Amino acid sequence: MREDDSNWFSRWEEELPSPEELMPLSQTLISPPLAMAFDIRNTSHQQFPHLSPPPSSNPLPSPGNLPQPSSAEFADSGELGSGTAGEEPARTLKRPRLVWTPQLHKRFVDAVAHLGIKNAVPKTIMQLMSVDGLTRENVASHLQKYRLYLKRMQGLSAGGGGVGGGAVSADPATDHLFASSPVPPHFLHPAAARSSSDHYLPFVPVPAIQQQLAVAAAAAASHPQFHRQVGHFGSPPNGHFEVPFLSRQSQNVQRMGAPVHNLLPGYAEDMESANASGGRKVLTLFPTGED
DNA sequence: CGTCAAATAT
DNA sequence: CATATTTGAC
Numbered sequence: 001m002r003e004d005d006s007n008w009f010s011r012w013e014e015e016l017p018s019p020e021e022l023m024p025l026s027q028t029l030i031s032p033p034l035a036m037a038f039d040i041r042n043t044s045h046q047q048f049p050h051l052s053p054p055p056s057s058n059p060l061p062s063p064g065n066l067p068q069p070s071s072a073e074f075a076d077s078g079e080l081g082s083g084t085a086g087e088e089p090a091r092t093l094k095r096p097r098l099v100w101t102p103q104l105h106k107r108f109v110d111a112v113a114h115l116g117i118k119n120a121v122p123k124t125i126m127q128l129m130s131v132d133g134l135t136r137e138n139v140a141s142h143l144q145k146y147r148l149y150l151k152r153m154q155g156l157s158a159g160g161g162g163v164g165g166g167a168v169s170a171d172p173a174t175d176h177l178f179a180s181s182p183v184p185p186h187f188l189h190p191a192a193a194r195s196s197s198d199h200y201l202p203f204v205p206v207p208a209i210q211q212q213l214a215v216a217a218a219a220a221a222s223h224p225q226f227h228r229q230v231g232h233f234g235s236p237p238n239g240h241f242e243v244p245f246l247s248r249q250s251q252n253v254q255r256m257g258a259p260v261h262n263l264l265p266g267y268a269e270d271m272e273s274a275n276a277s278g279g280r281k282v283l284t285l286f287p288t289g290e291d
Numbered sequence: 292c293g294t295c296a297a298a299t300a301t
Numbered sequence: 302c303a304t305a306t307t308t309g310a311c
Contacts, residue, residue, distance in 0.1 A: 097300070097306060121293065136292085141306060144294070177305085298308070 098138050102180040107131065108142060109181045149178040 100108075111128040112120040122140035129139070152175075 094307095100305080123292070137307075140293070141308090145305080147294095175304095293311100295311080296309090299306085301303100301305075 095133075095135075098134075100142055100177060102177065104131070105142075105177055105181045108139070108146070109183065112143075112146070145175075146178065149175050150183065153183065 107129050108125065111125045115124055115128060120143070122136045122143055125143065126134055126136050126139040
């Protein structure tokens, strides 16, 4: 029947890992110098992924306001190899593969939804996301894929005919990541385009849980050849990760001319990415501000 | 800058 | 081998 535009988010929200189970990083990394020495000397440069989403509120600038791409500030904290060994290759060096986690993608979708398909361009989305380390290319790339996903879904929901209770449910194998994030109904409505910008406000009944986006860095390198391409997100079996997490909350690179109102509802960013590529360097984000 | 296609890594 | 993400070109 009709699509529920008030059920999609409530459902995906449940898929979020338990935010209360994460973070408690008691044991920081192994010896900083040791771990780092191990990491960086691998193949490339292994930096510490830091995601810096808004602390409490989501500083999503008004859609009608075009933020300025002022120079990004860099806040290299000492988290890097204990002070002395601090290297700063995070400037013009090649960044590791960015792993789009469901949470990150959620931010992406939210930004796009608030911007509207018309204003949903890489630059704007990137700035709206306010994710430290995220680059325009990252967003552009993902946006491309996201568009394809939407297109697929449109064709499916339109041509497939309204099967009973089916609703939109693409194959999980076709796109697991996208399927994990709720797709605003407006995205599939080319004719439902509002006059100017259609910003919808999804109400996320999220508790007062403020979770910083965290990323997992591959630490242990055991097997040189081992690939696991399985998405294990949705519900942490034990909330037990073997990778050290680093949650970094930099001051924030937000320099938009707008006072930034809370357009986005309270988010509950969680982390849950465990990359353990045998002997490979897999990171999620990079501590660098580039506009 | 934005988008599409191909390349590469996982 | 398929998918995800990156890189290059337009």
